[in-house]
Amino acid sequence: MKILISRRGGYCYGVQRALDIAHNAARESREPIHTLGPIIHNPGVVKELATAGVSAVDEHLDVAGGTIILRTHGVGPQVIEEIAARGLVIVDATCPYVKIAQEKASSLREQGYLPVILGEHDHPEVVALVANAGEKAMVVENADELEPAKVKGKKVGVVVQTTQASANLAALAARLAPVCRELLVHNTMCNATQKCQEEALRLAEKAGAVIVIGGRNSANTTRLAQLCRAVQPRTFHIEEVDELLPEWFQGVETVAITAGASTPPEQMEEVAARLREYGF
Ligand code: SF4
Known part of the structure; x- marks a missing residue:
């Protein structure tokens, strides 16, 4: 055979970077360290980190002190404010590619575009993109989910969950282009x-x-x-x-x-x- x-x-660049950040934090801090959600979707690695002193929590509001590590998916601005307001130390392991997508999502909101986010509903990265794009943002998992009436004649801007497939983006752009007044596509897929x-x-x-x-x-x-x-x-x-x-x-x-x-x-x-x- x-x-x-x-x-x-x-491991991609972002995951390796986040793991290195978490291990460094474990070495350098005597305070409790938590990741907001499992640092990666790998039970063995999460267990190994817990042994090193970094445990996963589901909810930042449950953490009383110490450090919170933001994982590669990132979080929205409000979560960052809430963590800071609790006096917790924030260690940001958001993948730099995800950061770019978040910045593009914010810029669409600021420039008056109707943000359309191509990604999985409820995925943490998409939740954070929505938080940056504002309450008008629309999430679609594929071109078929898009309701043309909602974008007809509008100035639409697209941001993409980093792990999407390019064919999915191409199909969405092809569906949007004929109906929007203006279409701006930020291809934020990760290389x-x-x-x-x-x-x-x-x-x-x-x-x-x-x-x-x-x-x-x-x-x-x-x-x-x-x-x-x-x-x-x-x-x-x-x-x-x-x-x-x-x-x-x-x-x-x-x-x-x-x-x-x-x-x-x-x-x-x-x-x-x-x-x-x-x-x-
Ligand atoms: S955006 Fe790319 S490099 Fe970053 S964590 Fe996701 S898959 Fe990895």
Whole structure:
């Protein structure tokens, strides 16, 4: 069996940076340290950080003292004000690419555009984008969700959740352009996601089965698996190497392995090692 491992799979720049920031904070502070929500969608890594003294909380208003680390998805201005008002130390690990999307969302509001955010409803990154874009902002997950009557004749500005696929943005822009008075599109998709997706698709085309590793609640990993499945229906999304089943690979000559942005890259090697153990 030939095994193809993605060179772009696993931790992206923003996640690696956030983990480094969290570990540094743990080393340098004697006060309690919390992340607002799990720092990444990877239960093993969250547990490891908790052992190092950084625990996840769901609600900043529950924290009485110490430090709060903002994770890669970022938060809205009001949350930052509330944390500061409680006298807590803020360590901002918002990914710089997410920051750019937030700034673009704020600028749309300031310049009088009707902000349309392409992203998943209720995803923390999208919630923070809405908080920056203002209460008129509209969230759509895809072009079909857009109601043309709501944007007809208006000055519309688009901001994109960083992990979206480019085809989704192209479809939305094509639907908006004929009905808006003016259309400004900020392509705030993250290059790391795009590159990882493109490489995964290249590998999936060559493979008889694809393994995508990452948390099931990770938007990034779920989308990666969906894209691979469209090319290779024998695509399996796993969180742990122990979920692999030998029968998935019967008769398969080439397996591609990739991983979401919140997955330690060494997990791809672990999966490859397990496949070799099967001895196909
Ligand atoms: S996927 Fe991109 S935007 Fe998201 S954390 Fe990683 S580098 Fe940042």
